[in-house]
Structures are given as C-alpha cells and as structure tokens.
Amino acid sequence: MGVPYARQRSGGRINIIIVALSVFALASLCFLRWYRGARPPPRRLSGLIRGDDTPTDSGEGSPGEVQRRDGLHIVPITRIPAGSISVKEFFDKHGDEVVIVEGEARSHPAFGLGWQGLKDLCGGSTIETTTYSETAADWAGLEDTKKMKLATYIERHVLSGGGGEEELRYASGGVGIPELCPPLDHFAKIPSFVSSALIPVDQVYNNATEGGEAKYLQQGQPEVFIGPAGTKSELHMDSMLIPFWMVVYEGKKTFRTILYNETRSSQALSFYEDQDRPSTTIRSKGPGEEETRQLEVWNPDLEAFPDLADVTVHEGTLVGGDFIYLPPATLHAVYNHERSWAVSSNSLYPSTFDKFVDVCHETDFGLYCKEFATESAGCDPDVETKEDLRSCLLDSPLVQRIQKEYDEGRLRDKTLHEMSGFDSFEPWCLANCETLRESPIDPSWGYDEIQEHDEVLEYICSRCDYKHEQRGRKPHLL
Numbered sequence: 465m466g467v468p469y470a471r472q473r474s475g476g477r478i479n480i481i482i483v484a485l486s487v488f489a490l491a492s493l494c495f496l497r498w499y500r501g502a503r504p505p506p507r508r509l510s511g512l513i514r515g516d517d518t519p520t521d522s523g524e525g526s527p528g529e530v531q532r533r534d535g536l537h538i539v540p541i542t543r544i545p546a547g548s549i550s551v552k553e554f555f556d557k558h559g560d561e562v563v564i565v566e567g568e569a570r571s572h573p574a575f576g577l578g579w580q581g582l583k584d585l586c587g588g589s590t591i592e593t594t595t596y597s598e599t600a601a602d603w604a605g606l607e608d609t610k611k612m613k614l615a616t617y618i619e620r621h622v623l624s625g626g627g628g629e630e631e632l633r634y635a636s637g638g639v640g641i642p643e644l645c646p647p648l649d650h651f652a653k654i655p656s657f658v659s660s661a662l663i664p665v666d667q668v669y670n671n672a673t674e675g676g677e678a679k680y681l682q683q684g685q686p687e688v689f690i691g692p693a694g695t696k697s698e699l700h701m702d703s704m705l706i707p708f709w710m711v712v713y714e715g716k717k718t719f720r721t722i723l724y725n726e727t728r729s730s731q732a733l734s735f736y737e738d739q740d741r742p743s744t745t746i747r748s749k750g751p752g753e754e755e756t757r758q759l760e761v762w763n764p765d766l767e768a769f770p771d772l773a774d775v776t777v778h779e780g781t782l783v784g785g786d787f788i789y790l791p792p793a794t795l796h797a798v799y800n801h802e803r804s805w806a807v808s809s810n811s812l813y814p815s816t817f818d819k820f821v822d823v824c825h826e827t828d829f830g831l832y833c834k835e836f837a838t839e840s841a842g843c844d845p846d847v848e849t850k851e852d853l854r855s856c857l858l859d860s861p862l863v864q865r866i867q868k869e870y871d872e873g874r875l876r877d878k879t880l881h882e883m884s885g886f887d888s889f890e891p892w893c894l895a896n897c898e899t900l901r902e903s904p905i906d907p908s909w910g911y912d913e914i915q916e917h918d919e920v921l922e923y924i925c926s927r928c929d930y931k932h933e934q935r936g937r938k939p940h941l942l
C-alpha cells in the first residue's frame with residue numbers, strides 16, 4: 465500500500481528539514497574550527513591555560529607546515545642531517561633561511577664533555593649571569609647581571625635541579641671563550657659552514673715573533689650560554705646585523721625566529737637602531753591608568769603587538785650536537801627546555817656578503833653594521849653609500865683571502881686559534897692575554913672592580929700552558 469500523499473509530502477518536508485539542519489550543523493562546525501584556527505586566541509590565552517609560558521618542545525612537523533600556536537603563524541625550521549651537503553650547497557640552497565644541521569658538532573670534543581668535564585676544565589673562570597624579567601627593556605629581557613665562578617654557577621643554578629632555593633639565573637653570553645676559558649679552544653670548534661668568515665675584530669695583534677703578520681683577535685666570541693631548564697632569551701636582533709650561528713653541546717633549546725624581510729613593514733619588529741626591546745603603552749584596568757608592555761614571543765600579547773600575528777615565525781628545537789644558522793638580521797628568541805650549554809657567534813661568510821650589504825644599507829647602517837665592515841675588513845671608515853660599503857668589503861685583502869678559501873672549497877672545522885691566524889694554542893692564548901692586559905680599564909671602576917678584573921686576567925693567562933690530550937669520547941657524566 466502506498467503512503468498517502470499528505471504523509472508523503474510531510475515526510476518529505478521532515479527529511480528536507482533534517483538534511484538542512486545537518487548541513488547547517490556541519491557548516492557551523494567547520495566555520496568554528498576555521499575561526500579558532502585563523503583568529504589569534506585572546507591575549508595570553510596559552511599562558512593562562514598552562515599557567516606559565518613554557519613553550520612546547522617543537523622542531524617536529526614537516527617543512528612548510530603552518531601551525532597556529534600562541535596566536536602565531538609557526539612554521540618548522542628546515543632541518544638537514546650532518547654530512548648531507550657541502551658548504552657551498554648549504555649556502556646556495558639555504559643561505560636565506562634558518563637551518564638546523566642535526567648532529568653537525570657531534571665530533572667536537574665539547575660534545576660529551578659533560579657537566580663535570582666542563583666544571584673540571586673551566587670551573588675557575590668568571591661568568592656573567594642574568595635573570596629574565598617581562599618588564600626589562602634590556603637585550604632579550606635579561607637584567608640584574610651578577611658575576612660568579614663557573615663551578616659555583618653550575619653547582620647552584622644548573623645541577624641543583626631548580627629546587628626553588630636559587631633563582632633562575634642564566635649565563636647568557638656576554639663573555640667569549642678566549643676571556644672565559646681559553647682551553648675550550650680545543651673542545652668547541654668552529655663548524656666548517658662558518659669557519660671561512662669575516663669576524664668582528666676586537667684587537668689586531670702584530671708580533672714579530674709570529675712573522676710580523678697581523679692577527680685578528682676576537683675575545684668576546686664565541687659566547688657561552690649555560691642555563692637551567694626554563695631560562696630564556698626573548699626576541700632580539702644581534703648587533704652588526706650579520707649572520708648568527710650556535711652549536712648546542714648539552715640539553716635542548718628551542719628557537720623562534722623571524723626573517724629580516726618579515727620585519728621591514730613592522731614598527732614593532734624594526735630593531736635596527738636600538739637593541740632594547742620594543743615596548744608599547746596600553747590602557748590598564750584602572751580608569752586613566754596605563755602600563756608599558758615589552759614585546760615577548762614566548763608569551764605573545766597580540767593586543768599590544770598585533771604585528772606578531774601577521775609574520776611567519778620559524779621554530780625548531782636543537783639537542784646536543786646540533787648546529788643552527790640564521791641569515792643576516794634575523795630576529796630570534798631562545799628557550800631552554802633542559803639544562804643546556806651552547807656557544808654562539810656572529811660573523812659574515814662569503815655567500816652572505818651581498819645580503820649583508822643590502823640589509824646594512826636598507827636599515828640606514830643600523831646596529832653598527834657599517835662599523836663592523838670597516839673595522840673588520842680594515843677599510844676606510846668613510847663609508848657613505850651602498851657602493852662604498854660593498855667595495856669596503858670586496859676590496860679588502862683579508863676578505864679576498866676568505867673568499868678564495870671558500871671558492872677553493874678549503875672548508876673544515878677550525879679552532880679559534882686557527883681562525884685568528886695562529887698555528888697553535890699557546891701563542892694565541894698568550895696574545896689574548898697580552899692584549900687584555902694592555903686594554904685600558906674603565907675609569908669609573910672602584911677598587912673591587914679593579915681587583916676582580918686582575919683576578920680574571922690572572923686566571924685567563926694561567927691557562928695558556930694547558931696541554932690538551934686527545935681522548936676517546938667520554939660518556940656524558942651527568
């Protein structure tokens with residue numbers, strides 16, 4: 465028996481309504497998902513949910529995959545395995561992007577030295593430590609500098625497991641290997657990707673016993689970064705606008721980076737004149753009250769800094785033995801998931817000369833990039849135009865020597881003494897010691913500061929007779 469017409473019609477209507485409702489429900493669901501993904505979460509949502517600003521340990525994810533986290537567009541940093549590419553191929557293919565080379569530094573004696581090994585080797589050296597403050601305007605948000613012996617720092621602040629008694633202090637650079645612990649020269653090598661380089665020169669040393677040839681000493685780099693889990697550097701741009709590299713020897717560090725081109729149209733991200741953090745004033749709760757916010761990328765405040773939501777943030781995690789390269793003028797921030805130690809440097813490589821000249825000129829010679837070029841390449845400081853800057857670099861005999869080495873593919877891991885043109889460790893160490901002794905001291909120092917300075921110098925100079933024994937790799941001690 466057929467279904468009466470009226471019922472057929474009304475049954476048909478019900479079906480249509482059910483289908484329409486389902487389509488509506490599905491469309492709403494899709495819209496909500498899209499809306500949540502596309503729209504930045506309310507300010508500090510991630511921080512509120514997690515109760516802190518601990519970033520996830522990233523670095524996973526396929527290249528080019530865009531994720532929305534903390535309201536940011538996050539793309540994984542390109543990763544390549546060590547030994548998979550020559551130095552020239554590296555720069556041809558990746559010179560304009562941030563790259564992690566996994567396992568590049570596993571052959572360095574510093575990898576596997578362990579905390580005890582580091583303490584034994586350099587425990588008597590003096591490091592500078594800082595604490596992070598979300599309100600600090602200083603470089604990377606790090607303030608309250610305190611000096612201490614490395615052994616004390618490692619015991620109290622790094623290995624103590626953050627039991628709550630000691631504040632979260634970060635040995636956040638500021639001191640280079642030559643003035644911290646010269647024997648590290650044998651342990652922490654300069655990776656082949658960045659060992660044919662123009663380095664910022666601190667001192668030119670000329671000693672007849674060394675053949676009368678000028679040697680370029682750089683005492684403030686590579687800088688050493690050591691910290692317990694939870695320490696971090698907030699977003700900053702390095703001075704001189706030259707590329708950056710870091711090797712991690714222990715622990716796990718996550719980078720968030722923003723390429724130079726992305727920063728050009730943003731006032732908040734234009735760090736080219738001043739390295740202090742950008743800040744903005746916002747209305748706070750009380751009537752007529754205002755507060756100042758510093759830019760943070762680990763806990764982004766998108767109401768205060770909406771530009772952060774518009775740029776691509778490249779993110780990736782390094783573990784012991786990994787190397788990272790950042791092109792000129794890349795903004796970066798670093799978070800230590802585990803206690804870690806690493807070394808970093810800024811220098812300029814033949815394949816990055818053109819990009820550096822463009823960036824330095826476009827930023828109106830920002831962050832001392834012109835001074836870096838004229839002092840390091842040893843050219844006339846009267847640079848006014850882009851062409852002047854280019855010829856300052858390209859006509860320099862030192863730069864030509866570096867370029868030749870690069871063109872001929874003579875690229876390998878080097879020690880610091882080799883980078884400075886010395887045949888062996890001891891004369892390099894003594895030259896550093898001698899030039900440091902001769903450097904004028906700050907006239908504002910009082911008695912205690914002068915005493916401390918003298919002690920540091922004595923320690924550095926006393927390490928020049930260090931004899932390195934080639935040892936098999938030791939397992940991690942702690």
Ligand SMILES: O=C(O)CCC(=O)C(=O)O
Nearest residue numbers: 637689696697702798808
């Ligand atoms: O490892 C860190 O915390 C920061 C290193 C860094 O950004 C730098 O040396 O410029």
